[in-house]
Amino acid sequence: MKNWIVSHKKTVLALACVLVALFITLGIFYQRNNIFAPQTSAPGILVSQAEELDAWGEVKYTRMEDISVDFPSVVTNVSVKEGERVTLGQPLVTLDLFEYSGNVEKLKQQLAANQAALPAAEQDISALQADIAQTQDQITRKTKEYNNGTNADLKLLENSLNLAQKELATAESDLKEHQSRYDNGTNVDLKLLENSLNLAQKELATAESNLQKAQSLYDAGAVSKDELDQYSAALDQRQKAVDDVKDNIKKTKIVLKDELDQYAAALDQRQKAVDDVKDNIKKTKTALKDEMDQLDVSLKSKQAQLSQAKLGNTANITKQQGGIEAAQVDLDMMTAKTERDYIKDNQIVSNIKNGIVQNIMVSEAAHLGVQGAPTKVLQIIDADSLTVSAEVNEEFIGSVKVGETVKIVPTSAPDASLTGTVMQIPSLAVEKDGKRVVRVLVKPNDPNNLLKPGYTADVYFTK
Numbered sequence: 030m031k032n033w034i035v036s037h038k039k040t041v042l043a044l045a046c047v048l049v050a051l052f053i054t055l056g057i058f059y060q061r062n063n064i065f066a067p068q069t070s071a072p073g074i075l076v077s078q079a080e081e082l083d084a085w086g087e088v089k090y091t092r093m094e095d096i097s098v099d100f101p102s103v104v105t106n107v108s109v110k111e112g113e114r115v116t117l118g119q120p121l122v123t124l125d126l127f128e129y130s131g132n133v134e135k136l137k138q139q140l141a142a143n144q145a146a147l148p149a150a151e152q153d154i155s156a157l158q159a160d161i162a163q164t165q166d167q168i169t170r171k172t173k174e175y176n177n178g179t180n181a182d183l184k185l186l187e188n189s190l191n192l193a194q195k196e197l198a199t200a201e202s203d204l205k206e207h208q209s210r211y212d213n214g215t216n217v218d219l220k221l222l223e224n225s226l227n228l229a230q231k232e233l234a235t236a237e238s239n240l241q242k243a244q245s246l247y248d249a250g251a252v253s254k255d256e257l258d259q260y261s262a263a264l265d266q267r268q269k270a271v272d273d274v275k276d277n278i279k280k281t282k283i284v285l286k287d288e289l290d291q292y293a294a295a296l297d298q299r300q301k302a303v304d305d306v307k308d309n310i311k312k313t314k315t316a317l318k319d320e321m322d323q324l325d326v327s328l329k330s331k332q333a334q335l336s337q338a339k340l341g342n343t344a345n346i347t348k349q350q351g352g353i354e355a356a357q358v359d360l361d362m363m364t365a366k367t368e369r370d371y372i373k374d375n376q377i378v379s380n381i382k383n384g385i386v387q388n389i390m391v392s393e394a395a396h397l398g399v400q401g402a403p404t405k406v407l408q409i410i411d412a413d414s415l416t417v418s419a420e421v422n423e424e425f426i427g428s429v430k431v432g433e434t435v436k437i438v439p440t441s442a443p444d445a446s447l448t449g450t451v452m453q454i455p456s457l458a459v460e461k462d463g464k465r466v467v468r469v470l471v472k473p474n475d476p477n478n479l480l481k482p483g484y485t486a487d488v489y490f491t492k
Contacts, residue, residue: 082428082490086419086437086471088480092411094381096121099403100366101128104395113386114478115379115409122377122391122406126367129398133363140356143349150345154338161335164328168321175317182313190306197299204292211282211289219281226274233267240264366398377406384409385482410482417449417473417480419488420466423458429469429490436489437471439479447480449473449488 106123109115174180178187210216214223243260246252371380389407391397397404417437421429431454437447453470460466471488473480480486 080492081436082421082425082492084419084421084469084488084490086417086486086488088482088484088486089416089418090410090412090414090482091416092414094371094384094409094411096371096377096406096409097403098124098366098377098397098406099401100126100363100398101132102126102397103128104391104393104397107389107391107393109386109389109407111387111389112481114412115381115384115386117379117382118373119379120373120376121371121379121386124375124377124397126375129363129367133360136356136360136363140353140360143353143356147346147349147353150349151342152338152345154335154342157331157335157338161328161331164324164331168324168328171317171321171324175314175321180313180317183310183317186306186310186313190303190310193299193302193306197296197303200292200296200299204289204296207285207289207292211285216281216285219278219285222274222278222281226271226278229267229271229274233264233271236260236264236267379409381409381411383412385412386410387482412478415473415475415480415482416452417471417486417488418468419471419490420461421469421490423465423467425490426454426458426467426469428492429454429467433491435471435491437473437480438487438489440485440487441481442479445479447473447475447486451490 103125104122105125107121108123109119109121115121171180174183178184214220240257240260240263243252243257247254247257369380371377387408387410388405390405391407395404397406419435429451431451433451435449435451437449439445439447449471451469452472455467455469458465458467469488
C-alpha cells in the first residue's frame with residue numbers, strides 16, 4: 030500500500046484536495062442550516078416550527094394486572110422473563126398444588142361430615158307429640174264424662190244409688206207398716222192370740238164361777254170332794270190356758286218386736302248402702318277431678334318439654350347449619366382462590382391478550398400464600414393500553430385538541446413514524462425545568478410494537 034501511494038503521489042494529493050474542498054463546502058452548508066433551522070430544546074420544552082409543535086413524550090400504560098397467589102403452593106417453574114411479551118393463556122409460572130388440594134379435600138370432608146350430622150342434630154319429638162295428643166284426648170273425654178256423668182264408674186254408681194234408694198224406700202215402707210201393726214196390735218197372730226186370751230179368760234171366769242158353786246155345794250154336802258176337785262182342776266186348766274195364751278202373746282210381741290227391729294236394722298242397712306253409694310260417687314268424682322288435674326299438669330309438663338325440645342332442635346339445627354354454612358363458605362373461598370382468569374389447572378397464565386411481563390417476584394421452590402397471605406408473583410402490562418405522555422408547554426396547549434391525529438417518532442427508531450390520537454388533555458400543569466408543562470395523553474397506533482413502557486418519543490402536534 031505504501032509503495033502504491035508513493036507511486037501515485039500526484040493522484041493522492043489531487044484526491045486529498047478534492048476531499049478538503051468537499052468538507053469545507055459541507056461545513057458551510059451545515060452552519061447555514063443551523064442558523065435557519067428551529068432550535069430544539071431540552072426534553073419537555075416545545076419548539077415551534079412552521080407547521081408542527083414538537084413535544085417530548087414518555088411511553089406509559091393505563092392497565093396493568095397484579096398477579097398474586099393467596100393459597101398454599103410451591104413454584105416449580107418460571108417460564109418467562111421480565112420484559113417478555115406474552116399472549117392470552119400463555120403459561121407463566123407452574124405451581125405444585127399438593128398442599129392446596131389437601132386443604133380443599135379437608136374442607137370438603139368437613140362439609141360432608143357437618144351435612145351428615147344435620148339429621149342427628151334434631152331430636153325426635155314425634156313420640157312426645159303423640160303423647161301430648163293422647164293426653165289432650167283423655168282430658169277432653171274425662172271432662173265430658175265428669176260434666177255429663179257418663180263415666181262408666183259413675184254410671185254404675187248412679188245405678189247402684191237408684192237401686193239402693195228404692196230398697197231404702199221399701200225398707201222404710203216395711204218398717205212403717207210393721208211398726209203400725211205392732212203399735213195397733215193388728216198383727217194376725219197377735220189378734221188371734223188376743224181372741225184366744227179373751228175366750229180363755231171367759232172360760233176361766235166360768236171355771237171360777239163353777240168352782241165357787243161347787244164349793245158352796247160341797248160345803249152344803251151336795252157334791253163330793255172328787256167333784257169339787259174336778260172343778261178345781263178345771264179352773265187350774267183354764268188358768269193355765271189363760272197363762273199360756275198370755276205367754277204366747279208376750280212371746281209373739283217379742284217376736285214381733287224382734288221382727289220390727291230387723292226391719293229397722295234393714296232400713297239402717299239400706300240407708301247406709303245409700304250413703305255409701307253417695308260417698309263412693311263423691312269419691313269417684315273427686316278421683317276423676319284429681320285425675321283430670323293430674324292430666325292437665327302432665328299435659329303442661331309435656332308441652333313445656335316439647336317447647337324446650339323444639340327450641341333445642343332449633344338451636345342445634347341452627348348451630349349445625351351454621352357449621353355447614355361456615356364450612357361451605359370456607360370451601361367456596363378456598364376454591365375461589367383458583368377460579369381466576371390467570372389460573373389454569375396448576376399454572377399461572379397470562380390473562381391479557383397482548384402483555385408485557387414485569388416485576389417477577391418469585392423463583393423456583395418459592396412458597397406462595399403462606400398462612401393465607403397473598404404473595405405477589407409478577408405484573409403484566411397490557412400492551413394495548415400503552416400511551417404516550419407528551420409534555421406540551423402551557424403556552425402552546427391551546428393548539429392541542431382531543432381527538433386530533435399526531436405524529437410519533439420513537440427515540441429507539443428515529444427513522445420510523447407512527448400516528449396517534451389525543452385521548453386526554455389534563456386540567457392541570459406540572460413544573461419541569463422551570464417551566465409549566467401539560468402532559469397530554471396520546472394513544473399510539475403501533476402495529477409493530479416499536480413503543481415499549483419507559484421508552485421515549487417525539488410527538489408532533491399540528492398547529
